Structure formats: C-alpha cells, structure tokens
Amino acid sequence: MHTTPTTLTRRSLLRRALGASCLTLGGGGIQRLAFAEDSAAASGRDLLVTIFLRGGCDGLGVLAPVDDPHYRAARQAHLRIVENGERPGLSIKNGYAGHDWRLHPDAAPLRELYTHGDLALIHACGLKNGTRSHFDAQDMMERGINEQKNLGLSTGWLTRLLDSLPGTGLLPGLSADDAMPASLLGSARAAAIANLQDFSYYGDDRQMKALRLMHSQSGELGAGGQRMLSLLQEVTKKLPKKPDGGIAEYTPAKGVTYPEHDFSNSLKTVAQLAKMEIGLQVAALNYGDWDTHTGQDYRLNDLVTNLVGPLRAFYEDISAQRQRATIVVMSEFGRRLKANESGGTDHGHGNLMFVLGAGIKGGRCHGIWPGLANDKLDEHADLAITTDYRQVLSEVLQNRMRGAEVPKVFPGFTPGPPLGLV
Structure with a gap:
C-alpha cells in the first residue's frame, strides 16, 4: 500500500x-x-433527541389505514395491521380523514403517549430524492440534504445545529453509540459515549x-x-459510585423500569447525561435491523416492542426535563406497499415520523395523506412523500431549539407551509 x-x-x-x-x-x-468549546455547566437548555431506525422501518406496518381496500389487497393479514382477530390494531383518534387508522398491536405505549397529547405522527414523509439505497438515503438525511451532489458537505445537520446554538456547555452533543453518526460529522462539540457503566x-x-x-x-x-x-x-x-469506588448502575426516576434491551441502554445513557446538567443539547441514537425483506410478521413485532417500551420508559425517566426535551424518530425510507414472496417487504419510499414532547401538538396525524390507490403511489409501487423530512425537523428546531438557525442547518431548503407540529 x-x-x-x-x-x-x-x-x-x-x-x-x-x-x-x-x-x-x-x-x-x-x-x-x-x-x-467551553466549560460552563449548563442548565435549562433545550434538548433534542434523534432516533434513527436504520434499515428502513415499515411505516405501513406501524400505522396504517386498516380499512383501505388497496392496503388489504397488497398484503396478507399477517403482514398488515388488521381491525379484528387475535391481534387487532390499536385504533387512534384524529387520523387522516376517510379511514380507520390503527397502530401496530404491540405499540400500546406509543398510543398512550399519542392519546395523552404528547406524540404527533407524520405519515408519507421522508427523503424526496427517491433512492432505495440504505447507504445513500441515510447519508443524505444525516447530512440534512436531498441531492447526492451535495454529499460532499463536510458536516452533519446536527453539527450545524450545534454550531448555531448559543452557548455550549461541557457536552453539547452526544452519540449514544460506539461511533459518531454522519449527523454529527465534523463536530468538535460532541462525544460518543456508548455506556457510562464502562466510563x-x-x-x-x-x-x-x-x-x-x-x-x-x-x-x-x-x-x-x-x-x-x-x-x-x-x-x-x-457518576454514582459503589462503596469500592467503582461506577454504580444507573437508577432511573422513581417508578420507571426500562425493558431489558440494548436500545434501553442507549436511552439510559442519554437520560443520565441529561440529568447531570453538563450542557447536553443534542443526542443521536441508532436502532437497527429494520430491513425486513423476510420474516416481517415476527420480526416487526419484536422491533416495535423493543422500540416503544424503552421509548416510553425514557420519556417518563426525563420527566423533570420534559418541558425542554423533544424526541424525533425517523428512518431512511419506508417499504413497499405490496408484500414480496419471502414473507416481507422490499425497499420503499414514503414513511412515518414520530415527534414526542411536552410542547408538541400531539394526539393527531399531521401532513397530507396521499392515498394508496395505484395512481397515487410513487412509481406505482410505494407510498408517495408529501412532506419533506426537513420540514418536520425545521419546525421542531424553529420552535423547540432556541437560537437555531434553520437556513444554516438545512442549506438550500425552503420550508413549506407549517404542519402545525408545535
């Protein structure tokens, strides 16, 4: 070499x-x-937590119009949310007009947050570029762009957000993983801390x-x-210490129990550092294995269970910080409307985003639902995108992250009419 x-x-x-x-x-x-950049301890800062579901989460398997004939015709009962039977979908109010909207049957903790008014759902959104490549889609979304020609951008969108926020404490940015995601590319204000137990x-x-x-x-x-x-x-x-001086296990807020899962461990790291009040403003988490080409019926059940349980526990755990915290859940693209022959779904287009927080106009679905008729689908195969993912993020930043300069965070993007998320 x-x-x-x-x-x-x-x-x-x-x-x-x-x-x-x-x-x-x-x-x-x-x-x-x-x-x-500076050593001042920070309290009362806005906190944005981003969760990236890597692999292409099937948004139509998490939230769907169960009475839509096109949805029913495209998937066997075990690969779609159904109205009745042993595992019916969880009905929600204020869905998109004209249909019976239901969440995945294992998403009860999510429905509780939605019903309480803290969770907003945005369907048919994502990266309008149209790529079905995991690598390209993730890279563009984490850089905050929509065109491959801009992949040379040297920073991630969370890096640019941190650069635009006033005042930084000891730890403004966090990757709750073993490495930095592309969204924090080029940041001098972030650290990757997978587990404080190993600190x-x-x-x-x-x-x-x-x-x-x-x-x-x-x-x-x-x-x-x-x-x-x-x-x-x-x-x-x-950090809490044991009598022998070693690091003690993290104790969540009273009454909070995290499910046993790796994703819970990442969320605990964020919660613990947020409570330390050392200036945390942005946290990025990953939850992978959503590429359900095969065995989607049982795999998606586990994926949803291990997402919503820890997420609900985390939200309760940071109750003292909840007024200033916003959580966004996203994935690089959705999956095909029609099931494949291997018991799964292939790479699609439009998808579902979640926004969770005490200041969010939750308990409703935002944006425009394009429908699932053949002439409404992208390339006659996939859920179309009516909301650019940056529209969702821009509204969150504009209203929940004081001082954020959205044009710098998403260069070249012109937001459309507000969704009314906040």
Whole structure:
C-alpha cells in the first residue's frame, strides 16, 4: 500500500496518539472523543433527541389505514395491521380523514403517549430524492440534504445545529453509540459515549501521557487538552459510585423500569447525561435491523416492542426535563406497499415520523395523506412523500431549539407551509 511520507513533530505525534483513541468514551478506557468549546455547566437548555431506525422501518406496518381496500389487497393479514382477530390494531383518534387508522398491536405505549397529547405522527414523509439505497438515503438525511451532489458537505445537520446554538456547555452533543453518526460529522462539540457503566477517566498509561502532553501545549492544542480533562473530571465526579469506588448502575426516576434491551441502554445513557446538567443539547441514537425483506410478521413485532417500551420508559425517566426535551424518530425510507414472496417487504419510499414532547401538538396525524390507490403511489409501487423530512425537523428546531438557525442547518431548503407540529 502506498503511503505519503509525513514529517513527525511533537504536535503530530500528540494528534496521532489522541486521534486514534479520544473520540468516544466507553469500553473501559478513554477512546475516540471530541469535546465541547467551553466549560460552563449548563442548565435549562433545550434538548433534542434523534432516533434513527436504520434499515428502513415499515411505516405501513406501524400505522396504517386498516380499512383501505388497496392496503388489504397488497398484503396478507399477517403482514398488515388488521381491525379484528387475535391481534387487532390499536385504533387512534384524529387520523387522516376517510379511514380507520390503527397502530401496530404491540405499540400500546406509543398510543398512550399519542392519546395523552404528547406524540404527533407524520405519515408519507421522508427523503424526496427517491433512492432505495440504505447507504445513500441515510447519508443524505444525516447530512440534512436531498441531492447526492451535495454529499460532499463536510458536516452533519446536527453539527450545524450545534454550531448555531448559543452557548455550549461541557457536552453539547452526544452519540449514544460506539461511533459518531454522519449527523454529527465534523463536530468538535460532541462525544460518543456508548455506556457510562464502562466510563473510565484514567484510561491506559499511553493515553494519559498523551493527554497530559496535549494539556501542556499552548494555543488550540492546549485548550483542547483542558476541555478534555474538564469533561472527564466533571462526568467522573457526577457518576454514582459503589462503596469500592467503582461506577454504580444507573437508577432511573422513581417508578420507571426500562425493558431489558440494548436500545434501553442507549436511552439510559442519554437520560443520565441529561440529568447531570453538563450542557447536553443534542443526542443521536441508532436502532437497527429494520430491513425486513423476510420474516416481517415476527420480526416487526419484536422491533416495535423493543422500540416503544424503552421509548416510553425514557420519556417518563426525563420527566423533570420534559418541558425542554423533544424526541424525533425517523428512518431512511419506508417499504413497499405490496408484500414480496419471502414473507416481507422490499425497499420503499414514503414513511412515518414520530415527534414526542411536552410542547408538541400531539394526539393527531399531521401532513397530507396521499392515498394508496395505484395512481397515487410513487412509481406505482410505494407510498408517495408529501412532506419533506426537513420540514418536520425545521419546525421542531424553529420552535423547540432556541437560537437555531434553520437556513444554516438545512442549506438550500425552503420550508413549506407549517404542519402545525408545535
């Protein structure tokens, strides 16, 4: 493999030593980590939590017009939501006019939030580009664009959001995962922390020596080292401890129990850091395996169960922060109206988004429902898109994230008439 010769200086050695290991936190040591710009603890900040359902969630399997003859004709009963039988769909009020709208039978915690008025549903929305590629669709949505020609954009939309928000604390941005998503691409204000149970301030000797050397430098490098130490020290100080000094397990709010699932662990990390009041403003989470080409009947049941249960627990857990928190759930595209021959559905187009929060006009479906008749479908196969995903995000930012500069977050996008989400 050809490599370009590099002149090694003390500074470049420091960058290499820290760059490979200080961009995320977890796994028992200091790993890859990027930090905030100032050290002021922050309270009362707006908090946006984004949940990306990777793989293409079947929105028509989560919320559907169960009495639509086109829906019934396209899918066998076990691959659609039904009105009656052993597992009927959960009826909701204020759905799109003209049909009986129901949620997946395992989405009871979601319906409770909807009925309470905290959850808004937006169907037939997404990336209007039309790609059926997971990689391209996810990349464009996380960069906040609609055209592949703009994939050279060097930052993600959450990065640009953080850059536009006034005042940053120790940890403005979080990826509750082992790595940074493209939505936080290029951010110097975010950290990837998969699990605070594995958090360690000390790391190994090589890492700490590099960190101390970095801290001793002048200028930007030294300031970066100071920010690292400040965050590590503050988080370590606030983590609950066992009698032996080890990190204690997180205790949710009274009466809250998270279901046993990896997605619950990610949400616990967000909840714990939000309660620490160290400036968290944006958190990005992933929940994968939604690519249900086969076995959709049982797979979707598990996926929905393991999404809505932890989500409801998280919402109750952050009750003290709820007035300033907004949760958005999205996926790269929906799935075909018609089932395939393998007991599943293939890559589609229009999809469902959720917006959850105390300041959301919930308990209703927003946007325009295009219908499922053949002449209303995209390419005569998929649910059409009537709402650009950026319209949903723009309204949330404009009304729930004080100081957000939407034109900078979504360059080149002109929002349409408001959906009335907030």
